[in-house]
Amino acid sequence: MPERPEAAAVPEAGEEPTEAPDAPADAAPAASPAPEHPNSEHPTREHPTPEHSTSEHPVPIDEDWRRVSPKYVVVEVVGSLIGTVIFVAAFLVAYFWFDWWWALWAAAAIGVVSLVGIAFEPRRVRSIGYRLRADDLLFRRGIMYQRQVAVPYGRMQLVDVTRGPVARALGLADLKFVTAAAATAVTVPGLPLDDAERLRDELVALAETRRAGL
Amino acid sequence: MTAPVATVTALADGEWHRLHPASPLLRGGLVFIAVLGFVLANMRERLVDMFVIVFVPDTADELDGRYGEWQNDWANDPVGAIITNGQFGWALLAVAVVIIGVIIGFWLSWRMHTFRITRESVEVRSGILFRSHRSARLDRVQGVNINRPVFARLFGTAKLDVSVAGESGNVQLAYLGSALADGLRADILRLASGARAEKSRASAPAAPSVPDAAGAPLAGPAQGDAVGPPPASARVSAVVGRRVDEFLAPELDPNLAPPESVVHLSVARVVGSTLLGGTTISILVFVAIIVAGVAAGQEWVILSFIPAVIGLVGYLWSRITKSLRYSIAGTPDGVRIGHGLLSTANQTIPPGRVHAVEATQWILWRPFGWWSVRVNLAGQSVSASSEAQQRTIVLPVGKADDVRRVLTLLLPDAVPTLDALLGAGLTGRGEAGGFSTTPRRAAWLRPFSWRRIGWAASGGVVLFRRGALTRSLAVMPLARMQSVALGRGPVRRMLRLASVRVHTLAGPVTVELPVADADEAAVLFENLAADAVVWAGADESHHWGAVREQVTEVVS
Numbered sequence: 001m002p003e004r005p006e007a008a009a010v011p012e013a014g015e016e017p018t019e020a021p022d023a024p025a026d027a028a029p030a031a032s033p034a035p036e037h038p039n040s041e042h043p044t045r046e047h048p049t050p051e052h053s054t055s056e057h058p059v060p061i062d063e064d065w066r067r068v069s070p071k072y073v074v075v076e077v078v079g080s081l082i083g084t085v086i087f088v089a090a091f092l093v094a095y096f097w098f099d100w101w102w103a104l105w106a107a108a109a110i111g112v113v114s115l116v117g118i119a120f121e122p123r124r125v126r127s128i129g130y131r132l133r134a135d136d137l138l139f140r141r142g143i144m145y146q147r148q149v150a151v152p153y154g155r156m157q158l159v160d161v162t163r164g165p166v167a168r169a170l171g172l173a174d175l176k177f178v179t180a181a182a183a184t185a186v187t188v189p190g191l192p193l194d195d196a197e198r199l200r201d202e203l204v205a206l207a208e209t210r211r212a213g214l
Numbered sequence: 215m216t217a218p219v220a221t222v223t224a225l226a227d228g229e230w231h232r233l234h235p236a237s238p239l240l241r242g243g244l245v246f247i248a249v250l251g252f253v254l255a256n257m258r259e260r261l262v263d264m265f266v267i268v269f270v271p272d273t274a275d276e277l278d279g280r281y282g283e284w285q286n287d288w289a290n291d292p293v294g295a296i297i298t299n300g301q302f303g304w305a306l307l308a309v310a311v312v313i314i315g316v317i318i319g320f321w322l323s324w325r326m327h328t329f330r331i332t333r334e335s336v337e338v339r340s341g342i343l344f345r346s347h348r349s350a351r352l353d354r355v356q357g358v359n360i361n362r363p364v365f366a367r368l369f370g371t372a373k374l375d376v377s378v379a380g381e382s383g384n385v386q387l388a389y390l391g392s393a394l395a396d397g398l399r400a401d402i403l404r405l406a407s408g409a410r411a412e413k414s415r416a417s418a419p420a421a422p423s424v425p426d427a428a429g430a431p432l433a434g435p436a437q438g439d440a441v442g443p444p445p446a447s448a449r450v451s452a453v454v455g456r457r458v459d460e461f462l463a464p465e466l467d468p469n470l471a472p473p474e475s476v477v478h479l480s481v482a483r484v485v486g487s488t489l490l491g492g493t494t495i496s497i498l499v500f501v502a503i504i505v506a507g508v509a510a511g512q513e514w515v516i517l518s519f520i521p522a523v524i525g526l527v528g529y530l531w532s533r534i535t536k537s538l539r540y541s542i543a544g545t546p547d548g549v550r551i552g553h554g555l556l557s558t559a560n561q562t563i564p565p566g567r568v569h570a571v572e573a574t575q576w577i578l579w580r581p582f583g584w585w586s587v588r589v590n591l592a593g594q595s596v597s598a599s600s601e602a603q604q605r606t607i608v609l610p611v612g613k614a615d616d617v618r619r620v621l622t623l624l625l626p627d628a629v630p631t632l633d634a635l636l637g638a639g640l641t642g643r644g645e646a647g648g649f650s651t652t653p654r655r656a657a658w659l660r661p662f663s664w665r666r667i668g669w670a671a672s673g674g675v676v677l678f679r680r681g682a683l684t685r686s687l688a689v690m691p692l693a694r695m696q697s698v699a700l701g702r703g704p705v706r707r708m709l710r711l712a713s714v715r716v717h718t719l720a721g722p723v724t725v726e727l728p729v730a731d732a733d734e735a736a737v738l739f740e741n742l743a744a745d746a747v748v749w750a751g752a753d754e755s756h757h758w759g760a761v762r763e764q765v766t767e768v769v770s
Contacts, residue, residue, distance in 0.1 A: 135743075135744070135747040136743055136747060138743075144703070144704050145701070145702070145703050145704070146701070146702040146703075146707070147699060147700070147701050147702075148699065148700040148701075148739065149697055149698070149699045149700075150697060150698050150699075150739065150742075150743035151696075151697040152695075152697070152743070152746055152747045152750065154747070154750055154751075155695075155696050155697060155750075179696040179697055179717070180592070180696050180719050181696035181697060181717035181718055181719055181720070182720050183699075183715070183717040183720075184696055184697040184699075184717050186697070210747075210751075
């Protein structure tokens with residue numbers, strides 16, 4: 001349940017990244033773009049100034065997939081367990097109060113299926129990965145139904161940091177990317193809060209320099 | 215409008231202007247007139263009697279005899295009670311107060327409803343007690359629509375609708391003089407295009423600076439009758455003549471676009487295609503049920519289907535009338551699509567606002583070679599209203615050649631690619647014609663259409679073709695791509711297949727390749743992601759006028 005959304009709309013992005021990005025050696029962290037336009041009067045600058053041109057992008061390019069925090073498994077497991085407990089309890093109540101014999105079997109089946117699902121949870125979380133490339137962000141997830149999405153930086157309309165109660169207790173946050181297409185639906189879950197906020201600022205700055213209409 | 219390019223109304227000057235004086239009447243007043251007409255029709259006899267009593271008092275006794283027993287029965291006969299109790303004056307006063315109140319309300323609402331067009335935006339202020347102020351940035355204009363409902367056409371007015379990206383973000387100017395709306399549309403699009411209007415405005419004769427948009431300030435010879443004060447009867451007949459002319463004029467001004475770029479529909483094709491549409495099946499089902507019911511001696515079956523048949527006929531009728539007098543044409547300001555028999559509407563899509571195009575042909579249309587074309591546009595296709603749905607249909611029905619011309623208009627930059635690939639894309643299958651092929655094992659998932667499924671990409675557009683029962687060819691400019699996804703479900707992984715989907719704005723068109731070889735799909739995914747960035751960077755269509763200035767001059 002996402003609460004306390006900390007949305008950073010792309011046009012309003014004027015703040016400098018709070019931390020220097022811990023980038024690989026080939027990218028210069030000091031060259032991160034800091035557009036000096038914190039005003040919201042002209043939220044869309046169609047033509048970036050030359051020093052922000054795409055030729056020397058300050059993107060911290062990832063050589064390999066970056067994984068989300070292993071602690072995110074806990075968030076998923078807790079979520080699954082809560083759902084399982086509610087269903088199993090409902091069926092057990094039906095069994096003991098109304099003597100519906102099949103309710104016991106249903107409770108058992110739900111319990112087993114959920115436990116199997118929970119057993120796969122670490123593997124599923126390991127499958128979530130993201131990668132910053134020169135011009136776009138690559139995201140993948142899923143073990144049965146694999147999905148891989150590429151979002152060009154210039155297409156990001158909004159980068160959203162959301163945190164649920166369990167994630168907050170663990171110091172994690174979800175990073176959600178919104179483009180003009182609803183089908184994009186890219187959410188990188190389970191990032192450490194500092195990483196998420198740094199990544200948000202970086203991507204917002206990138207989106208500002210690469211911005212190209214709709 | 216004899217010179218559409220040079221016509222510049224005096225309204226796009228950054229000052230506040232008012233709408234057509236009949237606007238409040240057209241927007242809400244028709245209801246008032248309808249109520250008045252209903253009341254009058256129902257009380258006609260009593261009102262006649264009332265005047266007889268007032269002006270010929272001698273007959274009062276006779277009438278009293280007729281209505282005597284109702285004299286004090288207010289609930290049954292308020293008019294009779296008013297007359298017999300001598301409160302005629304009060305009643306007249308009350309009616310007058312109501313009418314004056316309504317007129318004052320209309321007048322105030324007309325006074326307070328103003329608009330202005332500046333270099334940056336179109337703004338509308340309205341409301342008497344609750345003021346509202348909307349503004350649309352010109353560089354975000356996704357299209358300009360002009361609607362002329364039947365009543366508005368009788369008054370010679372039109373509704374201008376500036377659509378911007380986002381839900382319900384439209385700015386409406388309702389209503390304007392009919393010719394004025396056309397001129398203003400050209401002005402808004404010219405300002406939005408980044409090309410400045412000074413040049414053409416300087417060349418146009420100095421427009422009379424009338425503060426109200428009552429129809430006069432259109433520069434040019436369009437209102438010759440406004441020059442001198444002719445006698446009233448001549449003026450009335452001139453106005454009536456102009457209305458009739460407007461009503462009978464072709465939907466598309468022949469001066470607006472070069473004729474070779476215009477696509478028209480014949481009535482027979484519109485009717486035929488509608489009858490062969492999806493509703494045909496339901497009609498056949500109805501007929502079958504009715505025949506079976508009658509044959510079984512259950513005649514009541516006929517009665518139970520009457521409402522459904524009425525609804526169906528109404529639907530078919532509205533579809534046919536909306537598609538009649540259809541035209542699509544390339545104008546200097548963008549692609550203009552107009553349609554409608556009694557209520558007419560047209561929309562203008564500036565270049566670069568088309569996010570995806572799809573040509574579809576369902577199986578009953580195949581013998582005739584008919585296709586329909588739909589588009590995804592920002593701002594319009596999001597809402598579910600039938601009007602917005604109608605706007606996404608760019609070509610209701612047309613032959614392959616019409617499809618080619620429509621695509622040429624919508625995606626002018628992709629013409630070489632389309633010329634080379636369109637034939638194979640519409641009807642082809644297999645490897646002929648430059649499309650990719652799908653491995654035979656895809657037949658497990660797409661038993662009928664696997665041969666047809668394929669993609670091609672060049673010149674900044676990507677073409678996905680698919681479908682056997684309903685053939686479909688989706689064309690998408692890569693500069694408009696939002697993101698791209700590669701999907702691999704369990705079955706597809708087993709068959710070494712994958713699906714690729716290009717994400718665009720919400721709309722009727724889905725740009726998807728349902729099955730492809732897994733390795734090929736991965737390569738396609740990478741190429742699309744890389745090319746989209748390149749083409750989006752090279753795209754200049756949000757200020758298309760800066761590039762098109764020369765073209766405009768040539769056409770004019």
